[in-house]
Amino acid sequence: MSLPKVPQLYKSVVPAPSQAFDDSQIATIHVSIDQATFDKMLKNPEEANPAMVQFRFINSDLVHSVAQVEMKFAGKSSMDYKKQSFKFKFDDKKQQTFFDRPSIKLRSEAGDPTLMREKIYIDVLNSVGIYTQQGAWVVLYINNKLWGIYLMVDDIGKSFLRTTIHRSNSATLGSLYQMNAPEENHRADLRYLGPTAKSYPDEVYTNKYLGGAWDSYWYSASNYFLYFNPSLKVWQWVPTDFDDTLGKGVLEKQTTYKNYAPQLSKQDHPLVSKLILRNQAINQR
Template sequence: MNITSGKSYNTPNEFFQRPTPKEVNFLPEIWENPYNTRDDDVFDINNVNTFYLTVENATQLELMNQFPHHDIKIRFTGDFYSTHKYIPLSEEDWQISITGNYSRMFTKQSFKISYKGEEDPKFELKKFKLKGFPNDATMLREPISVELLKKVGIPTYRGAFSRLYINNDYYGLYYYEDTMEKVYIKNLFHSKGKKSNIGPLFQAIPYMGNYNASLNYIDDQALSYPNWNQTWDCKINGTEYGSKEESFTSLINFMKKLNQTDFTTINENELLHSVYDVFELDIFIRLLAMDYLLGRFHGYWRNPSNFLIYYHPPLKRYVIFPVDFTSSLGYKYDKNGYTYKTEFNEWRLSENPNDPLLNIVMNNSYLYDLFTKTVKLIIVNLFNSEILFPFIDSLRDVIKFDLEMERRKKPYHSKTSVIEQTEIKQTKVENVEEDANGFPSNSTIDTTIIIKKILHST
């Protein structure tokens, strides 16, 4: 397919003659997010947009595709088309590279796109990812999770769908999203366009395959924490800190506060002053509730990963918020054949002594009551079949044409990868019983299509 670069297309579906989908079904907002960037036309979930890129060095492009583990970066120019706007990516300061860890083993790669300056003045982004979701045939797990998190007031990144062309070659359907870098953190937690005192940002990651990120306090020295700089990836040092080690001292201060307070006997007023003053505890409780309901295999509850901790200097407060939801709504186990099952009862128990925050929530009567009420409120007002299923179906309809086209054409450019998982399996529907706490059990299920739960009380 040939496209005229630089030309604005005003048809309802850009240059692509596909059926026009209806808008995605409305989801009710339960809590307003105190930290929130605007969702502009660039991140419109109602449409499939298009990135059309031109790479002059065809040899480098071929090397990037054939050797996805080599971190080859390539300059490009290009265009962004949406139903609402056209944005030229005409500066020569744009680069594309392959990103991801496990995902690099697939023939469909995911990409990182970055701008050398502070942010592109027209696109208003510095870095973002194009995720291919090679191990999720629906391409819906992460988009569903992101949209739900917005409605319960949990900060995370923005995302939308796009097709990708490079040098007129079709690369498939993607979900593009913000990266948690300094520009986005500034816009998320501070005033856009103003000079801000940015705090340190840490992401919990597995070290050598072990999910052992811990908020347990040892002492005030960073080097006393085994492999701290591999377990906690310092994304931003912060304005006030000169090194990652200095930034880590701010996280140690938070650990110290959590571990040196007896939260089992503390009353509500003391709790407000000891924790709420320094930590967004309400947001964290909602995060635990959504980890539970979404069945996040890699999140805070089960394998401590895919969450970030940000210190907000003006507020003197810590915020924990999630990233990466590809293991939500069912996770593939390679046990007696591939299945998509997540047993919540096998997750980290509430009495686990290795997690001080879980201990605080589960062992303090006030906070445990708040957690249980939060879960039930989300189920009644959002996470139920009457509201959730029409939303999922409408989101599926947005990408159906493009996803079916990708499955037919298989436009995957990496030949050295060793895994290919794009088969579509049949959806199962299963009753979900209540667990001992009176909540729907997350012993679900599923499929590459999307889990549909029948929630009922016993």
């Protein structure tokens, strides 16, 4: 007996081919940096300045070397771990890129002993038609010292929009906003607070990453982008940061979707409360 196929509501997102995100192998990245400079960065990751490094990417098919690449620590809460996360920025003015990516992030996954949750979640989102970062595992060495296995992901910006959403390097881009929750009372919950920008805290609606929250819109109103696609004339939702997924988080016990948002936040998250919690068609099932 064969089981009936599950109906597919959305078209799967097939990522644009890239030599960077090859799931068939685990590549190696070697970084060379002045050791004294790196030691100083490690003493105070939150205040550390970016440093210039030598970058080399190696897999079974190629060796890709770039001199004078900017490296800095990435993330917010991840800086509490000994295994730091990193961001590498290539100088596109000098025609430096990493397979058409002007910047990439190496996420340490230090809080996930499996190192698998974020990668699996990325693949699940793509399979149901949601645009998000691409990811591939790499092994990182810094000054010939092993730092471990990392998840290399896209840095969401202009390059991501062109290669993943528009699939065209000449596409006209719209506005991109990064949404986060820097503190308890400042969340990107999309509540209506007034008709002007002055009604809203600057800390929430900003392109600059401020960090501080670990989950998604449903729970903490954080970790997503809003992108206005001028080709389709629509706003598109781009989720990001999935290390606290698939069982890793702050919930002490299992709960239903009806209790998930209200018990964790004193502020309303309208897209959850209006479209899901108060939706009769969903709640009568």
